[in-house]
Amino acid sequence: MSRCRGAQGAPFLLVGGQVEQGRRSEQKATRFDVKGLKEDGSFEGYASLFGQEDLGRDVVMPGAFRSSLAKRGPRGIKMLYQHDPNEVIGVWMKLSEDIRGLRVEGKLLPDVGRSREVLSLMRAGAVDGLSIGYHVVKATKDGKTGLRKLIEVDLWEISVVTFPMQPEARISAVKSERPTERQFERWLMRDAGFSRTEARRIVAGGYKALPASRDARGGDGARLARAFREAARIFN
Structure with missing residues (x-):
């Protein structure tokens, strides 16, 4: 039986950059704004933001949720109230990682x-x-700074809660904020399949910055167009 606890203060972590593997249950919260809430009880936003230090001195890394999402899917991850397993309040319709973090689309159930x-x-x-x-699957902790990087986590529920761990993450701001150059460069490499050099050229000079021979090898124009459409969906 696992014991739930907040993300602050995790004495079982290894230091000095060593990989931690454990099964203690943890929780981490972000804020959302009611402007992202629709009349039918559906809402969308981010349950976690990549690369941002939270109040517990943790940083969630891109790809941390990939294994859980592939294994369980949105319906296999519960929507709870205040982390209480007896308080199931809705369903998650879509969960996915993108350039910014763990994007969620859910709906509260009116009959409950x-x-x-x-x-x-x-x-x-x-x-x-x-x-x-x-549950933390893999994490590293910097012995000098005290920052913990969550490399892989086993996600099993997302709750609506009172107190946030990442105060700057709000649903109303999700679609209005533009990605930083570094975020977009990382997304081009991780999700669009471009090399680091190519991603940097695209960020600096657009698609025309790529060598002509690269495009001739097989449809990079279409792939980049899809990348820009995805970025527009996330940030507009």
Whole structure:
């Protein structure tokens, strides 16, 4: 039986950059804004942001959720209230990693009494947090800075909660913020399949910066167009 605890203070971690492998359950929250909440109780946003230090001095790395999402899918990851397994309040329709973090699309269930209460609290702004419940699979901790990088986590639930761990993450800001050059470069390499050199050329000078021979080898124009469409979906 695993014992839940907050992400702050994790005495079982190894230091000095060594890889940690463990099964203790942890939680980590982000804030959302009720502007991202629709009339039917559906909402979208980010449950976790990549590369940002949270209040517990943790940094979630790109790819940390990939294995869990492939294994369970959105319906295999529960939507709870305050991490209480007896308080299932909705379903996740879509969960995916993108350039910014763990993007979620969910819906509160109107036939569930607690869900109706949560919807009212969300509309009033009284509850404005999303929190992930997970086990750490792989992590490193810097002995000098104390920062922990979460490389892989076993995600099993996402809760609507009161208190956030990443205060700067809000649903209303998700579509208005533009990616940094570094974020877009990393996304081009990780998800669009470009090399580091090519990604840097694209960021600096657009598609025309790529050598003509590269495009002739097989449809990079179409692939880059898809990359820009995906970026537009995320940030506009």
